[in-house]
Amino acid sequence: MAQEVRGVVAPGKNEPVRLETILVPDPGPGEAVVKIQACGVCHTDLHYKQGGITDEFPFLLGHEAAGVVESVGDGVTDVAPGDFVILNWRAVCGACRACLRGRPQYCFDTHNARQKMTLKDGTELTPALGIGAFADKTLVASGQCTKVDPEVSPAVAGLLGCGVMAGIGAAINTGGVGRGDSVAVIGCGGVGNAAVVGARLAGASRIVAVDIDDRKLDTAKSMGATHTVNSRTTDPVEVIRELTGGFGADVVIEAVGRPETYRQAFYARDLAGTVVLVGVPTPEMTLELPLLDVFGRGGALKSSWYGDCLPSRDFPMLIDLHQQGRIDLGAFVTETIGIGDVEQAFTRMHAGDVLRSVVVL
Numbered sequence: 523m524a525q526e527v528r529g530v531v532a533p534g535k536n537e538p539v540r541l542e543t544i545l546v547p548d549p550g551p552g553e554a555v556v557k558i559q560a561c562g563v564c565h566t567d568l569h570y571k572q573g574g575i576t577d578e579f580p581f582l583l584g585h586e587a588a589g590v591v592e593s594v595g596d597g598v599t600d601v602a603p604g605d606f607v608i609l610n611w612r613a614v615c616g617a618c619r620a621c622l623r624g625r626p627q628y629c630f631d632t633h634n635a636r637q638k639m640t641l642k643d644g645t646e647l648t649p650a651l652g653i654g655a656f657a658d659k660t661l662v663a664s665g666q667c668t669k670v671d672p673e674v675s676p677a678v679a680g681l682l683g684c685g686v687m688a689g690i691g692a693a694i695n696t697g698g699v700g701r702g703d704s705v706a707v708i709g710c711g712g713v714g715n716a717a718v719v720g721a722r723l724a725g726a727s728r729i730v731a732v733d734i735d736d737r738k739l740d741t742a743k744s745m746g747a748t749h750t751v752n753s754r755t756t757d758p759v760e761v762i763r764e765l766t767g768g769f770g771a772d773v774v775i776e777a778v779g780r781p782e783t784y785r786q787a788f789y790a791r792d793l794a795g796t797v798v799l800v801g802v803p804t805p806e807m808t809l810e811l812p813l814l815d816v817f818g819r820g821g822a823l824k825s826s827w828y829g830d831c832l833p834s835r836d837f838p839m840l841i842d843l844h845q846q847g848r849i850d851l852g853a854f855v856t857e858t859i860g861i862g863d864v865e866q867a868f869t870r871m872h873a874g875d876v877l878r879s880v881v882v883l
């Protein structure tokens with residue numbers, strides 16, 4: 523029988539979110555119901571609420587979550603009730619061309635739960651990124667559950683489900699940062715600072731953090747940046763070149779998602795280096811670059827979607843490294859809040875006051 527729980531719903535474009543009673547069906551074949559313990563507030567949740575992603579209102583928000591599997595449907599063998607899991611928004615299919623050629627992180631047929639969660643009156647909810655975890659419980663495809671060490675704090679674990687994984691993965695998976703590389707990160711919010719952590723973990727010897735907000739630069743320093751540049755007052759391309767013997771960085775990670783910061787990334791990179799775009803642009807943005815520079819400067823211009831992560835490979839590994847003290851994912855949790863505080867958390871996020879607010883249930 524469907525269960526009644528609390529969930530944070532965005533009812534319509536730019537309307538404040540509401541705490542509603544929602545109905546979570548019993549898991550069908552291939553599905554799991556997860557009791558949510560913590561869920562981070564991500565920009566994508568705000569974009570959903572603003573109508574910037576789709577117009578399939580009402581949305582059940584929240585997607586950076588960790589919790590315990592409560593029940594599973596027929597045929598589920600990968601997780602069982604009682605497992606501590608991080609939810610991911612890319613449950614790979616195992617059968618598409620990308621999966622079959624051994625690159626499941628590029629799967630083009632990822633899936634979510636088939637059944638719908640609803641409001642009490644039967645209105646179907648669209649779960650954010652197929653998750654919907656600002657709720658006591660949520661229904662997902664079992665492949666969206668990745669088991670990790672249950673000793674870790676849920677508030678920390680959940681963050682790997684989206685932004686922090688995107689940033690770390692942009693450095694270690696997409697950028698392929700290696701020992702001794704020079705790295706620049708443009709935009710040091712949650713994603714950019716995670717890229718700093720990833721670069722440090724991969725052994726980068728020089729990590730230059732760029733932002734227009736000194737608070738973010740201070741955080742980047744504490745996360746492992748060796749140099750910081752406020753690009754409101756200083757040309758970051760010049761400084762990055764100076765700090766790298768006049769060459770530019772081996773890997774430049776753009777974690778803002780704007781044409782002007784992309785251009786900085788492009789020119790701050792050494793010949794044959796790599797630019798990684800992990801910031802998400804909006805539909806009206808365009809980029810103009812001299813094609814001769816694109817050719818002449820060589821190297822690679824890459825995009826990083828979810829940090830090119832493979833949850834089954836990357837989540838347990840990063841949680842283990844955190845538990846061993848080799849990375850500090852806890853530093854991304856600026857504050858823990860209640861399920862009724864999401865609207866205020868959006869305001870603080872918009873003002874740049876937090877890396878992450880995390881709803882703890």
Ligand code: APR
Nearest residue numbers: 565709710711712713714733734735738777778779801802
């Ligand atoms: N130059 C440098 N930094 C900038 C600039 C700029 N022109 N404009 C904004 N920033 C900085 C902000 O000061 C902030 O620290 O970029 C950072 C963005 O961080 P957040 O707003 O916290 O966003 P985050 O969650 O890190 O996501 C970054 O990735 O997932 C996407 O949609 C997300 O596009 C966004 C990006």
Ligand code: ZN
Nearest residue numbers: 615618621629
């Ligand atoms: Zn696939």
Ligand code: ZN
Nearest residue numbers: 564566684685
């Ligand atoms: Zn997210």
